[in-house]
Each structure stands twice: as C-alpha cells, then as structure tokens.
Amino acid sequence: MPIQVRGEVLDVRRAGSYYVLSITASGIPESFRPGHFVTIGIGGEESGLILQRAFAIHQVQSRGVYGGTLDVVVGVHGKGSRWLSERRRHDTLEIVGPLGKPFILPKEGVPCVLVGGGYGSAPLFMLAEQLRERGCRVDVVLGASTEEKLYGVLDIKRVSSMLTITTEDGSSGTKGRVTDVLPGIMERSNSVVVYACGPMGMLEAVAAIASEYRAYSQCSVEEAMACGIGICMTCVLPVIGEDGLTRMVRSCVEGPIFRGDLVRWAEIGTIPADALGAPALDAS
C-alpha cells in the first residue's frame, strides 16, 4: 500500500548527464518491489508547478542510520526535473510511493534479458539482483543516444551475467540501438523473459523481438501522469485484457509494467475503434 512521506535529501550526485538523489522515505523501502515508482512534489507550497513527477525507484535501503532511504535517477528534461536536480542535502521532498504494479518475477531460475534505454536502466538494478538471487541468468543491454546518457554501466555489470552496451553515436559499446543487438542475445541466451524500460519506441520494438523469440516480455511504460495513484485517468493506453477486449487502462495503477504483447503500441495516443467504450464510428 502506498504511503505519503516527507523525505530529506541525503545526497545528490551526478552520473553522466543524470542526477542521482538519495532521499529518506521511511516506510517505502519496506514494501518496495522492483518496478515500483514514486511521485515527488515540485517546488514547495508556493510553486506554480502543481503536479508531482514520477520516478522509478532505483535503489532502496530499509535500514541504516537514516531508516528507509531510496534513490531515484533524474534526467533533466523540463521544469520539474531541473528543480529536482538543484536540490541539496537537507532539503525536504514530498514523496508518495511505492506506486504501480512491480515486475513479475519467474518462479524458477530461467534465463532473462533486461533492456534499459537511457535512465530506463534505473529500475533494472534491483530487478537484476532479485533475478540473480532466484538463480536466473541475467543478460543486460543498456542503450542510449550517447555515452553520457547511459546510466550505471559499471554498477550493473556486477549483477549481470553479460552486459552489452549500445550508443547511437558509437561513443560507447556497439554503435546502434538496443534492438540491433537484442536478437543475437536472445539467440545465444535462450531467454524466456525480457524486461524492458525506456522510451515507448524502444519498448514497442523490444516487445516485438520478444514475441518473435516466443519470450514473455514485461515493459515499463512512461505515460504523462497527473496523479500517479489512479484517480485522474490521464495516463491511459490501449491494452488487451484477458478477455481479448482492448481497454484504455491506467498505467499508474494497472502498470507501469505491462506484458509487451498486450499493449497496442502502434495505437498509443489514439482510441482504437474496438476499444471498450470507443466512440461509435458514426458519432461525432
């Protein structure tokens, strides 16, 4: 169950083009599972920015001198993330979490591939650890446009069976995209599950490759969210249900992690004509 806490910033450090914030958040680490996210309030009580921002939980620690703490990886994109990147030790933050449905883990030690695009690698670290604990082989692919935008290469190496890096400009690893190297890895590793977090375009392509190799895929999507807790209906995307029917589902509570083969990727940003409650074609 999610809670609301006022956290204190313990540390802000740069990592490539990202900022890693360590924050006290007593109570959240205790119920955390990989894939969960938090929302963080921006700018204080008099801020003109009234919506919280969502961030994947990167690391948690439930004990230690500060009680529960968590780390998030922030890519500076717009106003909210810029403000967060400017926080300093001892600043306070309003935090809600853990939110969303976590990654589903296989019961047995099967081979898995984890694919992260940019800061999309953030939720994969603890996932990799837990998969390793279950005896899974964990191949990791991290991709970004350029080296600076890769997050956590050295750290994730430690928990991955094999790490492959791609950058679009070739500044690190293989020149190209994660989807250029993924088929080869799928073949070599015989992976049965693919976990992915990154931009929508990447997720769509990863999901397609996973299907091709008859692997089960778990994709963490990123839709603009106003509330993060399921009450506003802004974060929807078309997902096929168990009954075969497409619904516009809330990615904050029914996601952010979805089976890649059930998301209608190409129709995100539309209401598919066969979705539940879609406007009849003749209506205005």
Added chain:
Amino acid sequence: MPIQVRGEVLDVRRAGSYYVLSITASGIPESFRPGHFVTIGIGGEESGLILQRAFAIHQVQSRGVYGGTLDVVVGVHGKGSRWLSERRRHDTLEIVGPLGKPFILPKEGVPCVLVGGGYGSAPLFMLAEQLRERGCRVDVVLGASTEEKLYGVLDIKRVSSMLTITTEDGSSGTKGRVTDVLPGIMERSNSVVVYACGPMGMLEAVAAIASEYRAYSQCSVEEAMACGIGICMTCVLPVIGEDGLTRMVRSCVEGPIFRGDLVRWAEIGTIPADALGAPALDAS
C-alpha cells in the same frame, strides 16, 4: 536611475525576529540615497508568486571584495518574506533599485528626530549617518510591540545623539508607543525635522505631533505595490499637491517618502470627494 541586477546572497543573519540579508547588487549602492528601496523577485522562474516585494535599503557598500552590496531587513509576514528568510549564501535574487524618492536632507546642521517602528528603523541608519555628517543633532526613537521586534538598537546607538526605546509590552525601554515619548523629545531637542518610517497609524500620529511642534516631517509610507516602478497604479494614496489639490499619487515613484502634513492619512483607502478625478457624488 534604477537598474535591474541579479544579486547573490552573501549572508543571512537573524536579528530579533528579523532576517538581515546581505546581497551583491552592483550598481545600486552607487546611486543610493537614504530612503530608497529595492524590489526583490520571489521564488524563481516557476514560482506561483509573481510579484516582487519591496524592501527599504538598510545599508549599502559600494566597494569591497564583492563590489556593490546592500542589506535589507526582512520581517516574516507572508509567503514572500518567508521565502526570502529561507535564502542561503550563494542563492541568487533578482533585484530592481534604487527606487522611490529618498529622504530630503536639511542643508544645514539642524536638530532632527528619527522615528522607526519595527523594521521601519531599517532605512534610518544611513540617514542618521548622513545627517550627522552634516552636523545635525540626531535623536532617535525606536518602537515596537515587543523587544524582539525592535531592529538594530545597538547599532543605531552609535550614530544617534540620543536613543529612546519604547515597547508596547514594556519588555524594553519605555512601556508604550513612540508617540508617547515623541512630544517630550521634540520639546527638549527643538527639532525642526522629523523623519519617520513604520506602520501607517504610527506615521499619521507622528506627522500630527510634528505639525504641532511646527516641524517639517518626512514619512516613509508602505502601500501594497505590484510593480514598484510607477507603471501599475496600485500603490496610490491621497496627497495634497503644491497647488492645494489632492491627487491619488503613486507611492512608489512620488514616494515612498512624503511630507507628513500633505498626506491625507485618515482618508487612505478611500478616494476623497475633492480629489482630482474623484467620481462626482451623483455618479455611480
């Protein structure tokens, strides 16, 4: 001529219930005269607080390691002043100044009384210095509701010929108000000019006492200001002009310092029926 500068906070220190901010503001000290004020932007670019706040310039230094710097004394009242009180060394502030018309100084060394209510003492320090330089006797009266709300008692002692303190609760100096002690001081000192800064009620009473003793009074008023530079017309009050006609004048550019006998104190917050452009009585 006022300028806009981005200043850097050098220091924030508490003084009783006030905060004194020292800020670099290159260019402002150079044209400063006692009685000038500055406006300071609140909360940065994404702040929901869009209006600058006005503060009397307390001290200036035009040289030194930091170039021009200035001090303001902030009483925490609402959202803007609270935000300012939370600034730290190295934070930046948007500043406009020097603004307003300064105190008018006598050409010769005549006896003067300076009356400050609460943080209203802030602009009186450099005024006192300049008056002393001209050979004036400078009696100072500082008053507040309680000791905590007196500002700068020790420092102003150095530049005043005599200092009298009043507090309404008697926690420091004479129990009562500045206006209880002012007549006695006027009598003893034979002052010909009274300078005053503080709440409107105090200014009205001080102006009346000054008139009684046939002294010239200079009162620094505090009206809510949206712009501080004369373009919005929010800060007006009824003042009698040289032609005997009452006008609603802008306190930011034609003040904040007015001759006490020309302000129609009792009618502040109204449009006197005989003011220039006042609605005809029969009109709606």
Added chain:
Amino acid sequence: MSRAMFGRAARSAVMSQGVDMSATLGSLAMPSPVLTASGCAASGRELDQFFDITKIGAIVTKSVMLRARSGRPTPRMCETPSGMLNSIGLQGPGIEDFIEEDLAWLTSRGARTVVSIAGESVEEYGKLAQKLRPAAGVGAIEVNISCPNVDARNQVFACDPELAANVIQTVRRQSESQTPIFAKLSPDVTDITEIARSVIRAGVDGLTVINTTLGMVIDVETMRPALAGVTGGLSGPAIRPIALRCVWQIRQAFPDIPILGVGGIRTGLDALQFILAGANAVSVGTMTFNDPSAPFRVQNELALALADRGFESVSQAISYGHRGADVFELEAEGETEPE
C-alpha cells in the same frame, strides 16, 4: 443572508478543534463541509489508502454516463502555471456497472456519495436518474451539465439557460423527491447568475460552482496543441479567484440556495474563503493529485482556521464575507465577535 439556514439539519454535531464541522447540502447531512471533486477522486477507493474516506463530507464520483466510455486520446493533460488542463473525455464505466461496483463499494464502506452524472441529451440525463432511483447510497446527484448536447449542435448544456433547465427538470422528475439534486455550473458564460436562476426555477436543490474553464496550451516542440483534444478544462489554484467570484455572485443573487464551492482549493484557508463567500461546502479537486490526502488535510486546516477566528460552527461562517459594513465598523473597534 440567513446564516443559521442549516443550523437545525445537523443534529449530531461533529466537532473538530472545538468547531462543529457538520454541514449539509440540501437534505444531505455530512460530518464535514469538505468533499472530493468529480473526476478528481475516481470512486474513492484509491484515496481510501491515504485517509479514511468516511471521515470527510462525501465522495463526489467521476461523472458517469449511460454506457461505458473510453474517453479521449492522450495526451489528456498538460501542466500550466498553478494549474492544469485536462481533456479526459469522461472515460468510465456505464451507469449500471457503476452502481453495481463503485456505488455498492462506497455504500458498504460507509462513505457518503454524491453521484455525478453526465449525458449527451436531455433524455440521457433522465435515464441516468431513472437508473439511480432504486440504487442504495445515493446521497445526492450532481448533474454535470458542462457536456456538449449532441442533439443541439453540440452546444454545452451549462452555457444555455433553457437547455440547462430542461436537464434539471428531467432529472428532478425521474428522481426521488428527497434526493438532493445539484447542478454543476460552468464559469464560461457571460452571466453565471442567469444560468443559476434558470436551474433554480427548474427545481434544483443546490449548485456546484464551478466546473473547469476552457483553456489551451501549444506544445512549443511539436508546434501543435499540447492536448489531443486541442482545448481542455483548466483547473487548480490558477482558477481559484474565478471560482470564488462565481460563488460570491451567486450568493449575492440567491441568499438561500445551497452552494458547493469548487476550484483551486489547496489549503484550509482557501476553503474558508469559499465558505465566507457563501459556499455551504467545498470540493477539493486538482490538488488531490498533488497531495492524495488533500481533502482530509484541508478539512483539518479549515477546522483550525475557524477555531482561530472564534467560529463555533461552519454554518456561522457561511456567507460571513457578505456581512454589512456596519458590522465591520463595530468590529474595527473590537466590539463584535463573528456571530
């Protein structure tokens, strides 16, 4: 202004900070004047994780239509200075599923419920009311008339006094007479008191003031409207002064009509402003996205603010901002306490 208007309705006083917080909206009695806002609380389940939803005034549910709706394409929201735009397009289950699942859950949970309904024609509103008639747990019906009427060239019901009155008459006719019916007004009209007058004549029990105001943002990267729906509803603290003005104007014109004030409420002092302006109760909407326990926090802050000002009950404060200038003079001399 009859400030004691609802004095008797609240039989058992619900005290907080020594203030009787009980409130009413027509015949709906509540332990508090703070409610959620339609579309900003779904059907209460999610918020119940953050605070006990039976402790606030009531849950106002997301506007429900006759049949399930998928809503509009994304992006559906966009942040604006101290506000946000939304164009959800009323996604939700149809009325039947709503009654069976959401309303049943709210009732079993012991929460008071204000059911918001939305239709595309006068007839649809009537059918919605009919469906609700036998249902248990309908504390009040809030009629969201800020919908385009498909029969009348998509004109918005709330922007036309006659259309609005037709909707209300129909809903009134199809509902139990003891069920309070509130009309939710749009600020996007030349004279909101004219619409108010029309729905009051049509038999409404109260007014919810206000729905969002129409706004737009252009994405400077794509150089197209930021919302898939082009325009959207502006909400949040940015519109609070508009909402408060609407409440004030309606209270000036109609001293006795119950008003549920909505728009940009973030703190207890914001809620107090609405009550002083004439609201009998308030809804907290958008700020719940920022702080999931906002309705509960606002309620506590409001109790404290009332206590600080010497009020013994919420009802004493209703419309207190309209009191005559004479009272003010006396007060300035420190001789009157808020009655």
Added chain:
Amino acid sequence: MSRAMFGRAARSAVMSQGVDMSATLGSLAMPSPVLTASGCAASGRELDQFFDITKIGAIVTKSVMLRARSGRPTPRMCETPSGMLNSIGLQGPGIEDFIEEDLAWLTSRGARTVVSIAGESVEEYGKLAQKLRPAAGVGAIEVNISCPNVDARNQVFACDPELAANVIQTVRRQSESQTPIFAKLSPDVTDITEIARSVIRAGVDGLTVINTTLGMVIDVETMRPALAGVTGGLSGPAIRPIALRCVWQIRQAFPDIPILGVGGIRTGLDALQFILAGANAVSVGTMTFNDPSAPFRVQNELALALADRGFESVSQAISYGHRGADVFELEAEGETEPE
C-alpha cells in the same frame, strides 16, 4: 490560413537572430511583434529607464478616458497563484492632458504608440476618437470595451455584441480611415467568436485578445473581499491558457483578422505559443511588474525560439499551430521544414 498575409507590409526587415521580426497590426508596421499591454506600462516613460522603448513593437498606453479619473480606493491589487487581481478603476489623466503630455512625449521619443481608450457611453468613445484625430503619433487605437456602460444599467460593452458593435462603429466613424482600430475583447462571455464577429462587421481592423477575467479573493484576516472594489481583473500566467484558447478560437473562425494576443506572457516561448495560435503580435502585461524589461527580453527570446525552429520570419509562424494534420505526418518523417 493565409500565413503570408502581412508579408509585404514589412518593407524593411528587422532582423534578430537571423529572423525577420517585423510585424504589423493592420496598417501599423512595427520592428517587432512584442508590445506592452494597456495598464501595464503607463505611458512608457518609466520602462524607458530599463530598455529602449523604441526597440519593441509599440507601447500600448493605459486606457484613457475623457476626463481625469482618480480610480478606485485601495487595496487595488492582490496576488493570486501565478497571477494577480487588480481594480485600478482606470485612474489617469483625461484625454487632453494625455495627448499633450504622454502622447507628445512618446512621439518625440520615437516610440510607436497604440492609444487605448475607454468610455462610459457610446458617445464618450466617439468623443475620445474625435480628440485623437488631429493628434500626431497615434499608431493605432485600441478600444477597451471592458467597461460598464452607464447608460445601459452598467452592462459591460464587451459582453454584448450589439453594444460592442455600436462603440466600434462610432470610433471608426470619428477616426482617420488609415488609423487601425482594434477592439479589446473580454474572455467573460459565453462565445467570444460571437463578439468578434459583431465588431468585425462593425468595421474593426483587428482584435486584442484578451482583457482580464473577473476574479475575487477574500482576505482571511478581515474576512472581507481583499480588494476595495470587491471583484477585480485576473491577469498573469494563471490566465494564459484561457487567453491562448480565445486567440485560437478566433483565428479558427476568422482566418484573416489581425490579432494582438495578450494574457500571461512571461517568456519568448509563451509569446511563440500565441503566434502559433494565430496572434500577429503580442502584448506583455503583468509580467512587466515582475521584470521591468520583460517586453524586451520576451522579444529577444522569441527571436531565438523562432530561429531554433527554422523560421525565417515571425509571419511564417503566425497560425502555424493550425496547419493540417497532413503536414504533421510529413513532418514526423522529417521531410518538412516549417514553411
């Protein structure tokens, strides 16, 4: 949408960041599309201390009336979330003093001037135009019709299509035919395109969109309205989505009418939004209180934003947000540049 509409008017291109910034409002040619807003720049003198007022598009002066006005009692302003309320009540000199002093100064200073006028009756507007007729330096007249009509039970001109048209006809008749006349519209109407249509038919040369929207704040200490005038005009970034929506709606309805966009502009990207939505030029109002050089800064930021997006001139960007979806598809494939 004819984007090249004013292409020829701007004879001598005024370049900034490699972008031709020249703009027009009817026959008024300006070196930049960024102006001040009426009531937010007085008559330009004070701002000239902070930037060279001849370098921006034009100074829109504070609405002037026939005779000197003292305005409303204080408090006249109140900060609100990302905005402010004002109830200045049009304090200012009468038209004669204005012409002799303010207008003469602006003209001698070499600034372009848009003179805003306000009347209490149709006749008064006519007299104001008459007085301006012989005056030098009237680049355009902006007719502030958001004033209550004392002859018609204080109904606001801008809220009634007929009253608004009467004012415009009268001003048009009393003015030189080559002086562009703009009507400044209020957002506080059910359908702003209806008012636009009415004043366009009455012969207006362009529209200023929008004036403030009516709002209110209650002071929680005095428990009375915070403004002496009770209600006031809401302005600032809070209302930007409303202003932008109004510009968009009017541009959709009238592809060719010149529009001066106003409301909450703080940055060059905000100004760009208005231009993409269909504004030919923009006014920076309230944010000048926060930053006295805001109009000049916005102009520079706008030039940079246009250059970044590959526009060669402001006029190419006007209404670009309305382009058809087909263009969008092509663009997504990286094949089209902003024309």
